[in-house]
Amino acid sequence: MEDLKDTLRENADFYREQEKKIAARLALLPKGRIRSKKIGGEVYYYLHYRKGRTVKTDYIGKDVPAELRSGLEERERLDKELLRVREALSLLRSTPGNKLDLTEPLLAVFRVLTKQKLWDAGFEIIGSWCFLLYQKYLPIDKYPLKTEDLDILIPRPFKGEAFNLNEFLQRLGFSQQFHPDGSMYFSGNRIKIEFLTRERRNGTQPPRHIKEIALTPQELRFLDILFVDSMVLKLGRGIRARVPSPSAFFLHKLFIAARPERRAKREKDIRQAVATGKYILTEEAETARLLDLWAGLSKKWKTRIRKSLTGAVDIAPLEQGVIRRLLDVLL
Numbered sequence: 001m002e003d004l005k006d007t008l009r010e011n012a013d014f015y016r017e018q019e020k021k022i023a024a025r026l027a028l029l030p031k032g033r034i035r036s037k038k039i040g041g042e043v044y045y046y047l048h049y050r051k052g053r054t055v056k057t058d059y060i061g062k063d064v065p066a067e068l069r070s071g072l073e074e075r076e077r078l079d080k081e082l083l084r085v086r087e088a089l090s091l092l093r094s095t096p097g098n099k100l101d102l103t104e105p106l107l108a109v110f111r112v113l114t115k116q117k118l119w120d121a122g123f124e125i126i127g128s129w130c131f132l133l134y135q136k137y138l139p140i141d142k143y144p145l146k147t148e149d150l151d152i153l154i155p156r157p158f159k160g161e162a163f164n165l166n167e168f169l170q171r172l173g174f175s176q177q178f179h180p181d182g183s184m185y186f187s188g189n190r191i192k193i194e195f196l197t198r199e200r201r202n203g204t205q206p207p208r209h210i211k212e213i214a215l216t217p218q219e220l221r222f223l224d225i226l227f228v229d230s231m232v233l234k235l236g237r238g239i240r241a242r243v244p245s246p247s248a249f250f251l252h253k254l255f256i257a258a259r260p261e262r263r264a265k266r267e268k269d270i271r272q273a274v275a276t277g278k279y280i281l282t283e284e285a286e287t288a289r290l291l292d293l294w295a296g297l298s299k300k301w302k303t304r305i306r307k308s309l310t311g312a313v314d315i316a317p318l319e320q321g322v323i324r325r326l327l328d329v330l331l
Helices: 002-008 012-026 066-094 103-115 127-137 165-171 224-228 246-257 260-282 284-295 299-315 317-329
Strands: 033-039 042-051 054-061 124-126 149-153 175-178 184-188 191-198 218-220 230-236 239-244
Touching (some): 012 317, 066 299, 103 191, 103 239, 124 127, 127 230, 165 184, 239 246, 246 260, 260 317, 284 317
Parallel strands (some): 191 218
Antiparallel strands (some): 042 054, 230 239
16 A cells, blocks of 8 residues: 555655756757858858857758758757756645645545445556556656546446445545536545546436446547556555556557647657556567457557657657657557
């Protein structure tokens, strides 16, 4: 249980290590901006850069070497990443007393879902909490991530034993809330719990109540891949949790990252996908699972996934080698 709590705490050491890696890489890259000047009908290129308090200008020639251009582009990406890392460090240093513990009520939820065999009935943890569990129980690079939302996927049709999950959550201190479409979610203990299921008939029908568990889950599109291949993690004595396979999670995150409605969460989706993809490349069985899932995807899914992965270099420039390897795998 303590290990799980440690996973949830923002880790300043991670950002310090990122800061060192970025600084080391920046020291090897060219700096400045390319400017052009037209003289006698010919175009000549110059590199302007600052050295101390002085602005220097170096003549490049009639063509800009590809290595110089790519080096400057990489520097621009890393400068943005360095700013993000230092902002995160500043935030962590400004809130040293923040010891909010979200695990106790959630562990109670996990425990009862285990006891009632709802994981066996196909319930799955998805979203950021799934990624947090990956970091604890799989050799995935640590990426500090704060999330107070727990997303639980429910299969249709429901085939488990009847259990009033609604009543249990309210006894635990959560209050029942409703989305505009009539679907339910629960809030309390500084946590929000969402229940999700596949959308029926392109969203033309209102969400359907599941009487066996006394819940009306929100219906969303593009969830099918998360049901295809899943795994059960042992969180502690008498506590388990089902999650999608890393490959299914990876592909789903990249696909939804390309959706317009996910624009605000795109960076988080991409970073989680890249970290998970890095693990997939190191595990032969997981790489094979990724290729099997990839082979079954539609052309639309493949196009959007590769688009997100190609753009991931701008979001996670330190992982551009990993991103290129993943693009080579997903041909």
